[in-house]
Amino acid sequence: MPPPNTAASLLRLADDQERRLPEDARAALRGVRMQVKTYISELRHAGLDWGLSEATLWWAFDMVSSRSFAATAALPLPHGTIESISAISSPRSNRTGNPSFADASDAPSTPVMLALCVPWACLLNHDPSPNATFKADLGQRTFQVMQRSSGFSFLAPKPLVPGEELCISYGEDLDNVQLAVKYGFCTKGNANDRLPMPPELVLAARGLRQQMLFSAAEHVADDLTKNPADGAEGSLQQQRSRVFAAMASLLDPIVIQKGSSMSIDGAFQAAGASPLRALLAWSANAHACSIERESISHGDDYTSRLASIFPPSAQLPFGSFCVDALREERKFMATILHKILKMYCNVAALWP
Numbered sequence: 001m002p003p004p005n006t007a008a009s010l011l012r013l014a015d016d017q018e019r020r021l022p023e024d025a026r027a028a029l030r031g032v033r034m035q036v037k038t039y040i041s042e043l044r045h046a047g048l049d050w051g052l053s054e055a056t057l058w059w060a061f062d063m064v065s066s067r068s069f070a071a072t073a074a075l076p077l078p079h080g081t082i083e084s085i086s087a088i089s090s091p092r093s094n095r096t097g098n099p100s101f102a103d104a105s106d107a108p109s110t111p112v113m114l115a116l117c118v119p120w121a122c123l124l125n126h127d128p129s130p131n132a133t134f135k136a137d138l139g140q141r142t143f144q145v146m147q148r149s150s151g152f153s154f155l156a157p158k159p160l161v162p163g164e165e166l167c168i169s170y171g172e173d174l175d176n177v178q179l180a181v182k183y184g185f186c187t188k189g190n191a192n193d194r195l196p197m198p199p200e201l202v203l204a205a206r207g208l209r210q211q212m213l214f215s216a217a218e219h220v221a222d223d224l225t226k227n228p229a230d231g232a233e234g235s236l237q238q239q240r241s242r243v244f245a246a247m248a249s250l251l252d253p254i255v256i257q258k259g260s261s262m263s264i265d266g267a268f269q270a271a272g273a274s275p276l277r278a279l280l281a282w283s284a285n286a287h288a289c290s291i292e293r294e295s296i297s298h299g300d301d302y303t304s305r306l307a308s309i310f311p312p313s314a315q316l317p318f319g320s321f322c323v324d325a326l327r328e329e330r331k332f333m334a335t336i337l338h339k340i341l342k343m344y345c346n347v348a349a350l351w352p
């Protein structure tokens, strides 16, 4: 396990870096921090904190949370129970994504969420298209990692190339905010990502005609795969995921609070209350935010990647790499969304 001065998540992100996080990520981070504070005070109250310092308890939470596997089980476990478990991850509704810990005082039939620590399996990195999967048998106390069947062929697993890294999925529905807050990294072209919108734009987006929107998104996806834009490296599949994730921001929006810095009240009014113009103004504004950072590549360890990009002497505030990667992904999505909206205008012959 990494020593106590390291961290996996954004839990202990410095204040100046936290201010640079997108607003919804800050809110998610606040949620996790509140949860950790509650856990720590409960531990102290129950005298189970072993006299450890506040900083050590935060580090311990960080390590367990980012390295454990979550399983639900009814206590006591029947002999031989096989549980399907999730890699460390969280339900989508819970943006904090932290498993609660088994409480022995729970009634025997009440399902509880267990945090399983599996020392070697906690070395497995996340891949949105993983080549490995896992299964736990809580009754037998076994945990198996298996090669994942490829494509439609369940009988013919994809052969592993010697030396190929085994990766699992930490959760198929995790967006970049959840990944960043909980694990300290995010992935390019995350199909679960959404751009959060102020409520007045959600209304504007509802007025768009879905068929024309899909058609515009198809045009942009074709265009992007033929002429990749700056920062668009990645597989064709990743490019398409980004386009449709950007579009899904309009159809399945994350609504941010009114009055936040992302609200475009002014732009909306200046745009003469035309919903489409307001959406265009907002997406242009969102992708104009400046990012000057090396792009993130998945697969290797966050800490060692940091060390390879920045010389050891560089005093890089913890988490800044992830904050930048998250902002860069958001910026790229906003750029794509802007293209989709412009294409929509062409399709609908509405744009002057």
Ligand SMILES: C[S@@+](CC[C@H](N)C(=O)[O-])C[C@H]1O[C@@H](n2cnc3c(N)ncnc32)[C@H](O)[C@@H]1O
Pocket (backbone or CB within 6 Å): 008, 009, 066, 067, 122, 123, 124, 125, 126, 127, 182, 183, 184, 185, 186, 297, 298, 299, 300, 301, 302, 303
């Ligand atoms: C369960 S551990 C995986 C093992 C870890 N790489 C190690 O060396 O100990 C989770 C941590 O691994 C890193 N990680 C896992 N998947 C990653 C990915 N796809 N890209 C970047 N970092 C990743 C993150 O630092 C995350 O908090």
